[in-house]
Amino acid sequence: MTEQDRSNLVELQRIDLKILAAQQRIREFDPLLDEVEQPALVLESDAEKTRARLKELNLEERQLELSVTEKRERQKKLDERSGSVRNLREEAAVSAELEMVKRALQNDEQEALSILDQIRRMEGRLEELDEAITEARAFVGPRLEELRSGRDTAEKELDAMEQDRENFVDAMDAVELRLYEGIRRGGRVTAVAALTEDGACSHCFGIVPPQLQNEVRHGKALIRCEGCGVILTVTEHGDELAGVMEA
Known part of the structure; x- marks a missing residue:
């Protein structure tokens, strides 16, 4: 998953939360x-x-x-x-x-x-x-x-x-979009959450295993939190996601 893909998922969640509001x-x-x-x-x-x-x-x-x-x-x-x-x-x-x-x-x-x-x-x-x-x-x-x-x-x-x-x-990766929609289809509001600096999911606050932390920060695959199932993104997007939740 490229940095642009991560940004797209964050932006999509921002849009969806604004729609819910x-x-x-x-x-x-x-x-x-x-x-x-x-x-x-x-x-x-x-x-x-x-x-x-x-x-x-x-x-x-x-x-x-x-x-x-x-x-x-x-x-x-x-x-x-x-x-x-x-x-x-x-x-x-x-x-x-x-x-x-x-x-x-x-x-x-x-x-x-x-x-x-x-x-x-x-x-x-x-x-x-x-x-x-x-x-x-x-x-x-x-x-x-x-x-x-x-x-x-x-x-x-x-x-x-x-x-x-x-x-x-329309411009998003189809596989990533299906995964995102599947998570939200279960009634969840949050589908994307940032990985905190100390390696926890910012949605459920469960600790993410070090190998998965590394995948989130440097890998290409979509990594989901083993605790709550949300898509994990890098810490740099944390401020954006926090802003979405406050909107």
Whole structure:
């Protein structure tokens, strides 16, 4: 492995860690947006439920109107019929049915009045909710815009980083890249670590055998830490890797 190859691995890890940091920044916007938007969302949910219930009540009221109209027509016909009955038995039957229709009509009319009262109160509640939503949206609007703008900027920066990475790996050695990707595929953040001056892996701090230390410093092969499996690079890259971890 040439010195350029070592530098490439360090730089790739730098890019990947910056990408991870950018992804984390983007994720952090979601709870902030939820927190700012929550009061308005609660009001909107309440308004949506109120509208749904209002729609149901209006349907019930229309059905009752039809029922009241039908019963009034039936009452009118029975009143007319009661004037032309031919015997007591027929009169009793008409009177019984008429009384039943009157009671049912009275019940429907009372229920219709109750529903109309509910509709009026619910329409007032909905008007209050809509006003509260407008106020809440106006109050949190600037902060929401700020957060959304920040997230959009972070997403664009992430896209640029991912494009830079794609361009960078195109010029890397395929074998080294496969090894690097294989290490990170296991869920690790760190795939490359510096060999410290006293011969330890700077990732797990395990002592590297002298022969492997020599290979890392002077050899051409890719050497991995026997303790944690990261690719070891020379001490001279330690400052670069430390800078990556702090970024």
